[in-house]
Structures are given as structure tokens and as C-alpha cells.
Amino acid sequence: MSEVIVITSGKGGVGKTTTTANVGTGLAQLDKKVVLIDTDIGLRNLDVVMGLENRIVYNLVDVVEGNCRIKQALIKDKKYPNLFLLPSAQTRDKTSVNPEQMKKLIEDLREDFDFILLDCPAGIEQGFQNAIAGADRALVVTTPEVSAIRDADRIIGLLEANEIGKIDLIVNRLRMDMVKRGDMMSVDDVCEILSIDLIGAVPDDEQIVISTNQGEPLVGSSSLAGKAYQNICHRLLGEEVPFLDLNSKEGFFAKLAGVFKK
């Protein structure tokens, strides 16, 4: 049984593409056959985050318009032979594809893949409608900021209206130092406000910037963010995984202060 998951957020820049790349790669590490679809037509980015930008020949619009077969447009990952990318078109716009075409494309891909991950563009217009058209479930990415949470709430409403079966939350870019001193909403705060199930909490980690620079997703690495993404993948497979203690990576002085507090 294949599962089609849309990664969405409403607001831009909260980490949809990074999440898609890492969750997709993480599922491939767990021996699942995975395809990532970049649905952000006109603003293609998943290819660079995956480090596959030099291998693109055909794209999503080519497939939909029948200029090539699906298999010709799929790019195999550098590391994992069971991970593929269907890149978006860079020189077209969102109206080049419609929801019916997306549904058809996804139905065709279901036969060959365990997981189909759709990287949704920001916004709630046609690009969003295309991305959610064929999805079974959704991962809503947000950061602990008022603007991102407000947009996430709107997106959750739209996903429910479109009868997406399961909607889970990823709280991204947490800064535990700020949460501790009360200057950032905690994961619990965000969950309380949005009242949907939490599937992952990812700390703000400079390793993410480094891994994106290199075009290699960091899921599975020893970094906190890498572990957090790996846990999300296990949860997607239905395993119960306890949430990470994001406080564990404190600096020396914070630990010292902690000792004196006791």
C-alpha cells in the first residue's frame, strides 16, 4: 500500500522543502521506495536541497503534458537507489498543471512506490490545490512564530475542508534557549493552539544550513535535527517513538549553571 503525503505550511520559508528532503531520504534509509515531487512550479528548490540540480532533463510539466514518460523524468538519488525526485518546471507557472492531472500522475506512481511525498508551494492558491489534490495525509510544518502559526491554522482548515484523511504537525526551528526564558512558544503551546497531532519537533540547527549548502539531507546523522527527522520517519511508519529531549545539547556554561541550581 502506498501512501501519498503532502508537506505544506501556508507561510513560506518555514522549512517545507527541507522537511520533504529529509523525511523522504529518511524513509529511503528505512528501505522504503520513495518519490519526492516538487510541486512548486516556477520556484524549483527541492532539486538543489537534494543536490540533484545538475541531473534534470524533464520535469513535472513535461510529464503532465505528455512530452516524456514518467520514468524519464524521475531522477535517482545519489546515495539511495530507492529514492527518486520528480523536479518542478522552473520556467512555467502554477496554472500549467491542474488538480485532475496531479491526481492522475499520483495514481500512476502509486503502483511503483511505497511513499509519494509532495512538496507544496507557499500560499493557498492553485499551487496548493494541485499539491493536495491526490494526497492521503498531510504534514503541516510551522515555526513557533505568530505569522507561521496563523497561516498553519488556515491551512489546516483548508485541508480539513478538502477531506485530507490525516493531518499531523511538525514544529520546526525550535530554539530551546529562547523557549526556556519564555521568549518563544513551546511545542506544547503550538500544539494547544492548533490542536492537531504532533509528529515531530525539529530544533533550529546550524547543521541544516550546512547540509543544504552541500545538497545532502542530514537525516540519520548524529545532529539533533538529523535525529528529529529520523524519528518523524519512524512515526510515519506507525512506530511509537518518544520525543527527543531538545535540551540535551546545552553548552558547557548552561550545564554548569544547571549543576549549581540543584
Add this chain to the structure above:
Amino acid sequence: MGFMDIFKKKNSGDVAKDRLKLLLVSDRADCSPDVMEAIKNDIIQVISKYMEIDAEGLDIQITQTESETSNGTVPALYANIPIKDLKHSC
């Protein structure tokens, strides 16, 4: 403001949470400020038939309240209507 008040200032995380809770209730109810203003004016008209109220001090907003029947919160229309004079009351 006293010296100690500096330390009593509400954390910005809590401020954000409180603002969001209010904001999302009105977002979800899809009530624009225009609609709220119209509701407010209608309330003033109806109540004014029976008593003299302070139209300036009238405050209405959509908030969350504990549901009496099911667990969890439900949206509620909250109105604070100060009465100036009860002489017209029945």
C-alpha cells in the same frame, strides 16, 4: 514603573500565545471587523428599546469558552454591555 516591574514583564512567548488564541478564533469564525461592527450596532438597537445603555462602552468579541455538553472549547460571542439607566426596563 518600579524597578522590580522590569522583571515582572510578561514573557513575549506568552504574549504571542494569547494574541494568537484570540486571532485564530476570529479567523476561524470568519468574522470580519465589518460584520462585528454590524452585530454590535444591531445589539445596541435591540437593547436600547428596553434600557439606556452605554453604546461607547459596549464591547463584543468572539472568544473560546468551555463547552457544557462536550469536552473542550467552543467559540462564543461575548458581549459586555454597560447599562446607564434602568428606568425603561419592564
